[in-house]
Amino acid sequence: MVNEKRSSASDPGYRLAPFLPRPDRRGRFGAYGGRYVPETLIPALKRLEADFKSAWKDPAFQKEYRRLMHEFAGRPTSLYFAERLSSHWRRGRIYLKREDLNHTGSHKLNNTLGQILLAVRGGKKRVIAETGAGQHGVATATVAARFGLECDVYMGKIDVERQAPNVARMKLLGARVIPVESGAQTLKDATNEAIRDWVARVDDTFYVIGSVVGPHPYPFMVRQFQRVIGEEARTQFKQQIGRLPNLLVACVGGGSNALGFFTAFMKDKSVRMLGVEAAGCGLHSGKHAASLSAGRVGILHGSAGYLLQSNDGQITVPQSISAGLDYPGVGPEHSYLKDSRRVTYTSVTDDEALAAFTALSELEGILPALESAHALAAVRKLPARRTTNQIIGVCLSGRGDKDLATVMEAAESGGGGKSRNKS
Numbered sequence: 061m062v063n064e065k066r067s068s069a070s071d072p073g074y075r076l077a078p079f080l081p082r083p084d085r086r087g088r089f090g091a092y093g094g095r096y097v098p099e100t101l102i103p104a105l106k107r108l109e110a111d112f113k114s115a116w117k118d119p120a121f122q123k124e125y126r127r128l129m130h131e132f133a134g135r136p137t138s139l140y141f142a143e144r145l146s147s148h149w150r151r152g153r154i155y156l157k158r159e160d161l162n163h164t165g166s167h168k169l170n171n172t173l174g175q176i177l178l179a180v181r182g183g184k185k186r187v188i189a190e191t192g193a194g195q196h197g198v199a200t201a202t203v204a205a206r207f208g209l210e211c212d213v214y215m216g217k218i219d220v221e222r223q224a225p226n227v228a229r230m231k232l233l234g235a236r237v238i239p240v241e242s243g244a245q246t247l248k249d250a251t252n253e254a255i256r257d258w259v260a261r262v263d264d265t266f267y268v269i270g271s272v273v274g275p276h277p278y279p280f281m282v283r284q285f286q287r288v289i290g291e292e293a294r295t296q297f298k299q300q301i302g303r304l305p306n307l308l309v310a311c312v313g314g315g316s317n318a319l320g321f322f323t324a325f326m327k328d329k330s331v332r333m334l335g336v337e338a339a340g341c342g343l344h345s346g347k348h349a350a351s352l353s354a355g356r357v358g359i360l361h362g363s364a365g366y367l368l369q370s371n372d373g374q375i376t377v378p379q380s381i382s383a384g385l386d387y388p389g390v391g392p393e394h395s396y397l398k399d400s401r402r403v404t405y406t407s408v409t410d411d412e413a414l415a416a417f418t419a420l421s422e423l424e425g426i427l428p429a430l431e432s433a434h435a436l437a438a439v440r441k442l443p444a445r446r447t448t449n450q451i452i453g454v455c456l457s458g459r460g461d462k463d464l465a466t467v468m469e470a471a472e473s474g475g476g477g478k479s480r481n482k483s
């Protein structure tokens with residue numbers, strides 16, 4: 061929870077660690093990040109870093125990226141005042157950054173579009189991706205189709221079964237979905253397989269990673285491709301209400317929509333930030349996905365950061381009703397931001413997220429993704445206020461269509477967020 065006493069606009073109550081506009085030469089945000097990968101991948105990662113840097117400052121690349129974000133993805137997404145939700149909850153005036161209106165229904169496309177433009181620029185004919193809920197897989201397959209690239213998506217066998225609509229979408233877009241049968245057969249295992257594929261075919265294949273995780277330069281590159289969210293929002297706040305918000309809230313799986321939303325405001329000391337992890341059945345139950353709130357530092361998928369692990373260092377199986385937050389690690393920059401206290405991190409349970417899902421649906425006519433419902437639920441948990449001068453920006457990272465089966469099932473088992481009874 062945000063400590064209201066400690067933070068005020070003029071005196072945050074603690075010294076902020078400096079904002080790092082980029083990681084250091086070794087690809088680290090403070091003690092986190094790096095490049096813990098098989099030796100055969102080091103040259104490819106170094107080349108990717110150089111390619112990204114030159115593309116990012118090339119006006120022709122920027123122009124093409126911005127053009128597609130506008131014409132293909134439908135950006136800019138709107139900043140919407142959730143008037144009824146605000147007066148119902150009395151936490152402040154809530155503004156939603158509508159990433160649910162982006163093509164394919166979430167912020168994921170901002171990143172896949174950027175990375176696949178890089179792949180095309182580098183002459184690659186094949187892309188691969190890992191996916192959990194299938195959102196990143198669909199966003200990758202979408203852009204691969206747009207550019208006529210071969211696309212293979214690794215997905216845990218259990219996820220293939222429980223995310224059937226997204227598997228169908230990927231196939232219709234011309235991608236191959238490869239079910240992964242190792243380990244817990246979910247996202248972590250799919251990522252292992254994708255890395256293995258990349259080691260074997262690094263010369264002709266571009267690996268499109270779906271969040272601000274993995275070895276350097278991915279966490280930095282993905283953040284750069286997502287920062288458009290906050291850049292748009294910052295301009296929109298100024299235009300629509302003539303000032304910056306007091307608080308920004310976003311859910312954190314790997315952490316890409318949160319960093320995309322926060323980055324443009326990092327230097328605005330009056331803007332507080334809250335990252336929201338999935339507490340699943342509750343932090344004390346052990347069944348959750350809250351790496352920052354309840355994990356310890358370790359190495360996963362090529363970089364160092366907070367992780368869910370057992371006492372002897374084995375990665376433990378995360379749990380959340382929201383497949384997009386169901387990951388045992390988190391991006392290295394979030395690990396740094398937690399230690400530096402520039403961003404506060406909290407967590408909300410499945411039930412709290414379901415209640416927020418219901419509230420937004422019924423009060424605003426917007427079905428949010430279950431991931432995004434976590435960010436909303438954290439707003440609900442803030443202290444109530446008598447005045448309405450507190451401005452809260454929430455990143456509505458995606459739409460809820462993909463979650464209908466999950467939400468209906470929860471409602472039938474006695475919940476829908478109201479009085480959910482787990483037995």
Ligand SMILES: *Cc1c(COP(=O)(O)O)cnc(C)c1O
Nearest residue numbers: 313314315316317384431457458
């Ligand atoms: C994938 C996903 C997330 C979680 O990923 P981040 O990298 O933490 O943003 C959140 N919301 C939606 C809608 C997603 O699809």
